[in-house]
Amino acid sequence: MQENGQKKKVLYSAVQPSGDLTIGNYLGAIKNWVDLQHDYECFYAMADMHAITIRQDPATLRRKTRELAALYIACGVDPAACALYVQSNVSCHAELAWVLNTLTYVGEMERMTQFKDKSARHADNINMGLMDYPVLMAADILLYQTDVVPVGVDQRQHLEITRDIAIRFNNRYSPTFTVPEAVIMQTGAKINSLQDPTKKMSKSDENPNASVYMSDDRDTVLRKFRRAVTDSESSVRFDPETKPGVSNLLTIYSVFAGKSIAEAEREFDGKGYGDFKAAVGEVVADALTPIRSEQERILADKDYLDGVLAAGAEKAYRTARSTLSKVYRKIGFYRPGK
Ligand code: TYM
Numbered sequence: 001m002q003e004n005g006q007k008k009k010v011l012y013s014a015v016q017p018s019g020d021l022t023i024g025n026y027l028g029a030i031k032n033w034v035d036l037q038h039d040y041e042c043f044y045a046m047a048d049m050h051a052i053t054i055r056q057d058p059a060t061l062r063r064k065t066r067e068l069a070a071l072y073i074a075c076g077v078d079p080a081a082c083a084l085y086v087q088s089n090v091s092c093h094a095e096l097a098w099v100l101n102t103l104t105y106v107g108e109m110e111r112m113t114q115f116k117d118k119s120a121r122h123a124d125n126i127n128m129g130l131m132d133y134p135v136l137m138a139a140d141i142l143l144y145q146t147d148v149v150p151v152g153v154d155q156r157q158h159l160e161i162t163r164d165i166a167i168r169f170n171n172r173y174s175p176t177f178t179v180p181e182a183v184i185m186q187t188g189a190k191i192n193s194l195q196d197p198t199k200k201m202s203k204s205d206e207n208p209n210a211s212v213y214m215s216d217d218r219d220t221v222l223r224k225f226r227r228a229v230t231d232s233e234s235s236v237r238f239d240p241e242t243k244p245g246v247s248n249l250l251t252i253y254s255v256f257a258g259k260s261i262a263e264a265e266r267e268f269d270g271k272g273y274g275d276f277k278a279a280v281g282e283v284v285a286d287a288l289t290p291i292r293s294e295q296e297r298i299l300a301d302k303d304y305l306d307g308v309l310a311a312g313a314e315k316a317y318r319t320a321r322s323t324l325s326k327v328y329r330k331i332g333f334y335r336p337g338k
Pocket of ligand 1: 012013014015016017024025026027028029047050136137140141149150151152153154155188189190191192200201202
């Protein structure tokens, strides 16, 4: 409830516990979750069911899931205010995904940009789950009657299909799902690779210098920014078309330093790229150091973390089961005694 007695709107988001998280995941998603967490009723998941659409080593997946939960909290997500849980702990996600599959067309899934990209990258493992990824995502979001979904730009298409599926269900049966909106920040929603700034920074990039990981230590962060690709001019100016490298660094600097792009441009006016890149590295390293040590502290307290995740799953289950029961009733599934 809000102070004015109105029910808070619902916010849902998730990250996959695959690979190492980059500052792109942080700026595009988690940082915004923290900024929004007291204005909404929030559900934040570790999307392990999505992660297995790419082959995962079981022990690593289990470890990464805990590390991700600890990272959410270390970044400032308040487990007392939000439901923080592991997707596979709430069985309703798989159940609703099955129902939504029957309202989704194969052609729509084949056209998804991320499916096409991932199929090209994992040609030996184009499994049904990879294709069905957006339907599971729609199930995640719709189970909680979500109003807003803060994500990076790369998830826009998945949000659009979620809206289409929700509207389709509501029209075929009767109004059941809230139709969610994507929340995509103006700055930080697409952080690009430090080595090829026309490409998204990604957890799965083969070149370790292309991405800055949340787990990178100070020296590594400074080194990666020192090596970042810029251009042959020497003016620190925001122009993504002609100066993608410098613009990407300005974006990173501006969000981490809490300054506007224009302020950042003024600050580096007349300075060379060497000084600029060092300053970006410093501001990022300063932000990551306390997050990393807080994450380690949380990980060392297994009982605390497990307690948070068990309580989160219980809370999520209550909401999810109530939506799923409604869905089962509407589509005509028989329940003895009901
Ligand atoms: P994942 O783990 O691939 O990405 C998690 C979040 O990080 C954002 N992101 C970026 N933002 C800015 N710049 C980048 N370079 C960058 N790279 C990644 C993504 O947009 C995303 O917000 N499928 C989702 C996980 C998910 C989900 C959901 C999200 C599963 N169910 C329901 C919202 C609602 C994903 O992209 O994970």
